Amino acid sequence: MTDMALDQDRAAGSLYRKVAADLREAITSGSFGEAGRLPAEGALAEQYGVSRGTVRQALAMLRADGLVTSRRGTRRVVLGTARVQSFSELLSFTHWARSMGEEPGGRLESLIRRPADAAEREHLRLEPGTEVYVTLRLRTLSGIPVMVERTVYPPRVGEVVAELPADVVSHTEPLREHGILFTDADHTIDVVAANADDARLLGCRRGSPLLREKRRTTDPTGTPVEWSQDRYLPGTVAFSIHNSLASSALSRHARESD
Amino acid sequence: MTDMALDQDRAAGSLYRKVAADLREAITSGSFGEAGRLPAEGALAEQYGVSRGTVRQALAMLRADGLVTSRRGTRRVVLGTARVQSFSELLSFTHWARSMGEEPGGRLESLIRRPADAAEREHLRLEPGTEVYVTLRLRTLSGIPVMVERTVYPPRVGEVVAELPADVVSHTEPLREHGILFTDADHTIDVVAANADDARLLGCRRGSPLLREKRRTTDPTGTPVEWSQDRYLPGTVAFSIHNSLASSALSRHARESD
DNA sequence: CAGCACAAGTTGGCCAGCCAACTTGGCCCA
DNA sequence: TGGGCCAAGTTGGCTGGCCAACTTGTGCTG
Known part of the structure; x- marks a missing residue:
C-alpha cells in the first residue's frame, strides 16, 4: 500500500x-x-x-459543493450533475478548474495601458489621471472556451501582470508571490448579451445570453487589486452559495461575551 | 443567554x-x-x-469559516473576527423588495399536492411516498412581473402554506409565526431558457434567457423547509455576493445602470 | 558581514482499524 | 395481515502512527 x-x-x-x-x-x-x-x-x-x-x-x-448528500446509515445520493463553482474557490478560475479535474487554460488577447475612466476610478479607488492596465483573456477548460475575462488592474498590480508571459495560466498565483493578496471580493451576477468580441472568442452568436460575473477584489487592507468582468457561456458554469443566519449569530454571541 | x-x-x-x-x-x-x-x-x-x-x-x-490560515510548515494564524452581515434580505423576496422601496406583489398561479419525486425527496430529505405541496407564483415589483417562483414544500410547511390566502404577499412571515424558521440556504445561480409558462407569465418570448436561482432552505436544525426555483427576467435583478477569507455573504439587489 | 547549509518544528496527507449511530429490509409473531 | 424486533449495511467519528513538504531560525563558512 x-x-x-x-x-x-x-x-x-x-x-x-x-x-x-x-x-x-x-x-x-x-x-x-x-x-x-x-x-x-x-x-x-x-x-x-x-x-x-x-x-x-x-x-x-x-x-x-452540494453535489452529494451525506447521511448516516444511508448511501450517499447524487443531488445534481451541474458543474458548480463554489465560492470558496471563486477567487481563482485556475484553482476552481483544477479542483474539478479540468485543465484550465488562458490566452491573453490584449493588454493595454491607459488612463482610468470614471467608473474604473470609482471601483479601484484611484486618483483622477491614474493609468490602469486592462487585459482581455479567453479562458478555457480542457481546451474548450468557456469564458471571456476583462480585468482592470491598478498600477501596482498591473506592473506585475504586464511582466507575466502571455500564456501563463494563473494570475493570482504569481501575484501572491509578489505580495499581492486576493482575499476579499464583491461579486455581482446577472445576464448580458454577447457583443461582437464575446461572440468571436466564445464561438457563439452575437446577442446570445451570457452569464456575467462582475468582481471587485481587494487585499486584506481593503485596497482594490482587481476589477473584472467575466462572461460565461451558458451551461458551462453555475454559481453556488451557502449562507446561514446561524454562523453570524454565533459570532455575535462571541462578541457579546467579552 | x-x-x-x-x-x-x-x-x-x-x-x-x-x-x-x-x-x-x-x-x-x-x-x-x-x-x-x-x-x-x-x-x-x-x-x-x-x-x-x-x-x-x-x-x-x-x-x-475563514477564521485561520493554513499553510504547510508554519503555525496557523488568526485572520480576524469581523463578521456582521444581515441575511434577511436574501431569504425573503418580500423583505428585499421593501428594503429597496419597491412594493412587492405575488399572485398564486397554482398549488397542488402530489407525491414527491426522487429528486424532491432527496432535496427535502423525505420518506418515499411522502406528499409535497408545489406552488407556482408570479412575483411582481410595483406591479411589474419580474420573477416566476416554483417552490416545493414538505408536508409540515405545505399544510400551513395551503391555508394562506392566494394573494398573500409574503410566505415566510406567516410561516415564522407558525414556528417555521428560514435560516440556512444553499443557492445555485445559472441561466435557463424560458418555457411556455415562464413566457406567458413574464411576458417574454419562449426560449429567451432567464436568470435562475435554485434554493434549498433549512431551519436551524438542518431540516429542509423549502426547495425552490426562481426565474428572473434579465435586467430586473442581479445577485451580489461578498466573499472573503473572513466571511461570506450573499445579497440580492436591483440592477443598476453602469 | 553576507550568504548558505542544516536541523528542528509544523502542517499536509495517508493508512489501518475500531466503535457508535443510524437506516433499511426481512423475519417472526400475535 | 400488520406491527414490532433484529441483523446487516452504511456513514460519522476517533485513534495512533507514519512520512513528505515546507518554513524558519541557527550556526557555520567564505
Whole structure:
C-alpha cells in the first residue's frame, strides 16, 4: 500500500483530490444517474486502492459543493450533475478548474495601458489621471472556451501582470508571490448579451445570453487589486452559495461575551 | 443567554465540534491576539486530550469559516473576527423588495399536492411516498412581473402554506409565526431558457434567457423547509455576493445602470 | 558581514482499524 | 395481515502512527 501511495505521489496532486475529481467527473457525466446512489465508502476505497479516510476526504469536498448528500446509515445520493463553482474557490478560475479535474487554460488577447475612466476610478479607488492596465483573456477548460475575462488592474498590480508571459495560466498565483493578496471580493451576477468580441472568442452568436460575473477584489487592507468582468457561456458554469443566519449569530454571541 | 449557543455547540456530540467551538471562542475573544499564532496541532491535541486528527477536523471548520490560515510548515494564524452581515434580505423576496422601496406583489398561479419525486425527496430529505405541496407564483415589483417562483414544500410547511390566502404577499412571515424558521440556504445561480409558462407569465418570448436561482432552505436544525426555483427576467435583478477569507455573504439587489 | 547549509518544528496527507449511530429490509409473531 | 424486533449495511467519528513538504531560525563558512 505504501508503495502505491509513493507511486501516485509523482503526479504532484494529492490522492483525495484525484479521487474527488474522478468522482465529480463520474457524477457530472451521469454515471450514477440523477438522484442515484454512490457506492459505499468502503467500495470506493477498494476501487481506487486508497484508504476509507482518503475517500471520505474526497467526499467531503463533493458535499461542500452540494453535489452529494451525506447521511448516516444511508448511501450517499447524487443531488445534481451541474458543474458548480463554489465560492470558496471563486477567487481563482485556475484553482476552481483544477479542483474539478479540468485543465484550465488562458490566452491573453490584449493588454493595454491607459488612463482610468470614471467608473474604473470609482471601483479601484484611484486618483483622477491614474493609468490602469486592462487585459482581455479567453479562458478555457480542457481546451474548450468557456469564458471571456476583462480585468482592470491598478498600477501596482498591473506592473506585475504586464511582466507575466502571455500564456501563463494563473494570475493570482504569481501575484501572491509578489505580495499581492486576493482575499476579499464583491461579486455581482446577472445576464448580458454577447457583443461582437464575446461572440468571436466564445464561438457563439452575437446577442446570445451570457452569464456575467462582475468582481471587485481587494487585499486584506481593503485596497482594490482587481476589477473584472467575466462572461460565461451558458451551461458551462453555475454559481453556488451557502449562507446561514446561524454562523453570524454565533459570532455575535462571541462578541457579546467579552 | 450568550452562552446558550456555545453550550449547544459544545454539547452537540462530536468531539471535534466541541474543540472547534472552544477555539472559535478563544479566537474571537482575542486569546491568541490579533493576527496571532495558534498553538501547534500537536499541542492542541494534547491540551484537549484528543488525537491530532480530531484537532485537524476542528481546524478545518475554522479554516472553512475563514477564521485561520493554513499553510504547510508554519503555525496557523488568526485572520480576524469581523463578521456582521444581515441575511434577511436574501431569504425573503418580500423583505428585499421593501428594503429597496419597491412594493412587492405575488399572485398564486397554482398549488397542488402530489407525491414527491426522487429528486424532491432527496432535496427535502423525505420518506418515499411522502406528499409535497408545489406552488407556482408570479412575483411582481410595483406591479411589474419580474420573477416566476416554483417552490416545493414538505408536508409540515405545505399544510400551513395551503391555508394562506392566494394573494398573500409574503410566505415566510406567516410561516415564522407558525414556528417555521428560514435560516440556512444553499443557492445555485445559472441561466435557463424560458418555457411556455415562464413566457406567458413574464411576458417574454419562449426560449429567451432567464436568470435562475435554485434554493434549498433549512431551519436551524438542518431540516429542509423549502426547495425552490426562481426565474428572473434579465435586467430586473442581479445577485451580489461578498466573499472573503473572513466571511461570506450573499445579497440580492436591483440592477443598476453602469 | 553576507550568504548558505542544516536541523528542528509544523502542517499536509495517508493508512489501518475500531466503535457508535443510524437506516433499511426481512423475519417472526400475535 | 400488520406491527414490532433484529441483523446487516452504511456513514460519522476517533485513534495512533507514519512520512513528505515546507518554513524558519541557527550556526557555520567564505
